[in-house]
Amino acid sequence: MTAQPQPGVSRHFVLAAGGTGGHLIPAFALATELHARGHHVALITDARGAKIPGKPDFLTAHVLPAGRLGKNPVALLKGLRAIWQGRSMALRLFESFQPACVIGFGGYPALPALLAARAARIPTVIHEQNAVLGRVNRYLAKSVDAIATAYHEVDRLDPRFAGKVHLVGNPVRPEVLALRGQPFPEFSDDSLFRVLVTGGSQGASILASVVPDGLAMLPPALRHRLQVTQQCRPEDLEAVRARYAAHEIPAELGTYFEDMASRLAGAHLFVGRAGASTIAELTAVGRPAILVPLPIATDDHQAANTREMVKAGGARAIRQTGFTPTELAKQIQAMAMNPAGLGHAAHAGWNCGLPRAVEDLADLVEGFGGAPLMDVIRVDAATAAPATAGAEALALENEA
Structure with a gap:
């Protein structure tokens, strides 16, 4: 034929x-x-x-x-x-x-x-x-x-x-791949600390309930420099907004961001799910990550997706059952308290990219x-x- x-x-x-x-x-x-x-x-x-x-x-x-x-x-x-x-x-x-x-x-x-x-x-x-x-x-x-x-x-x-x-x-989107040659955003003791939080195309309520409180538990040296962008489910949006306001953490919230590539370009740390496209984009650009695999994913494939990046030192994985504000704050501190730490993690993740x-x-x-x-x-x-x-x-x- x-x-x-x-x-x-x-x-x-x-x-x-x-x-x-x-x-x-x-x-x-x-x-x-x-x-x-x-x-x-x-x-x-x-x-x-x-x-x-x-x-x-x-x-x-x-x-x-x-x-x-x-x-x-x-x-x-x-x-x-x-x-x-x-x-x-x-x-x-x-x-x-x-x-x-x-x-x-x-x-x-x-x-x-x-x-x-x-x-x-x-x-x-x-x-x-x-x-x-x-x-x-x-x-x-x-x-x-x-x-x-x-x-x-x-x-x-x-x-x-x-x-x-x-x-x-x-394969990843051309606008994301174009960022691969750009350096990791400058991160020092005095710079902003930009955190990007997404839960996939539908968002994730666990991120809405844990991330604002976890970021609020960071030492003042990090917390006072935070600038957060977080994707939320529509039903979670106002509750998350109230949480950040109570913690006095500046945050831009939305249910969908069309310019995700530019937000990824400026991010120092990603927090979110471990879908295949997410991992591919993080490793293409070279961005450190704290990954929370979706527990109901078929064959637990999101947990498997994290293995290479975690082993290389580009990410940390937290099972959803253990994803608490305290644990999140602990993992962020381990990666970001040393200004060079995030840069090293970014390079490790970048090396995993194809x-x-x-x-x-x-x-x-x-x-x-x-x-x-x-x-x-x-x-x-x-x-x-x-x-x-x-x-x-x-x-x-x-x-x-």
């Missing part, structure tokens, strides 16, 4: 991603890079994903049915029906679009497209943003042609697939349907984490 273009000739690529920012931000970045190289790109997602901000104007989004596979028999049957319907629709799209490769970014909306590509014998690549291979990507790992990862260690990645694993990193992620991922997928597969940075088989979910992946395969 698929055309076989020659190297240097414009090709068609289909990106398939779940309907969250974590899946779609790297997909948008890859689409932009492939478009800049002269290729045609289409997106497959669900209704929620089609509304995510940041989609490039040139990128056409195709909304396909995508059911979830749960244990409830009725829900399972409904999910399988939606997946099969989405697979059929994807096959019809491929007949007209003729993709050289289909790239999946995880999430159930990506599953029908990848199943259709497998049926049509179109080359496939999956990209895993987290340090734990997601459920859909675990199911697809055996059949795809390449697995692109964002971390050196990825849990639940079967060692048998190490030969097709490529460490590329997690700034060529989008270029390396584009090189990888360009290798299909044209020149031989480019061997990007291949992960040594010895670094692949043991497969702890073989039975779970097998169960998903049986369900689908």
Whole structure:
């Protein structure tokens, strides 16, 4: 079915991603890079994903049915029906679009497209943003042609697939990547201490209840120099504002900040969740962090995401059960009481960054349907984490 273009000739690529920012931000970045190289790109997602901000104007989004596979028999049957319907629709799209490769970014909306590509014998690549291979990507790992990862260690990645694993990193927004060459903001005993607090796209109430009181417990030498920017849930906004006012700490609060890149550029310390895009941006720019992994994240993947940055000395991780004002103040003091400490942590985090992620991922997928597969940075088989979910992946395969 698929055309076989020659190297240097414009090709068609289909990106398939779940309907969250974590899946779609790297997909948008890859689409932009492939478009800049002269290729045609289409997106497959669900209704929620089609509304995510940041989609490039040139990128056409195709909304396909995508059911979830749960244990409830009725829900399972409904999910399988939606997946099969989405697979059929994807096959019809491929007949007209003729993709050289289909790239999946995880999430159930990506599953029908990848199943259709497998049926049509179109080359496939999956990209895993987290340090734990997601459920859909675990199911697809055996059949795809390449697995692109964002971390050196990825849990639940079967060692048998190490030969097709490529460490590329997690693509970030161009405006964030542009900050990589800028120095860490000056921080001394007399300078402002700018703290950026976010809890992901939806905010986090735990940050609203802990961070203001934790910052108030800092020694006067730090507390009197604070300048805080904090993203809050709408329902938490006024309570957080009152807390900061009571502590006499200047704080700019909002439910969403469009200029997040510039705020990250000026920050001396980040406090927040450990989603894949957050870690990628922190390491791209080089910003010290105190990370509070989301406890209900699937397979505890946010905790796994913190490992490399914490081990390098660029961040500290606090489990939500132990995230108290006292513990937060203690960790901030350990990082910031010595003016050089934050600078060292920033450099350590910066060293964890993979700034060529989008270029390396584009090189990888360009290798299909044209020149031989480019061997990007291949992960040594010895670094692949043991497969702890073989039975779970097998169960998903049986369900689908």
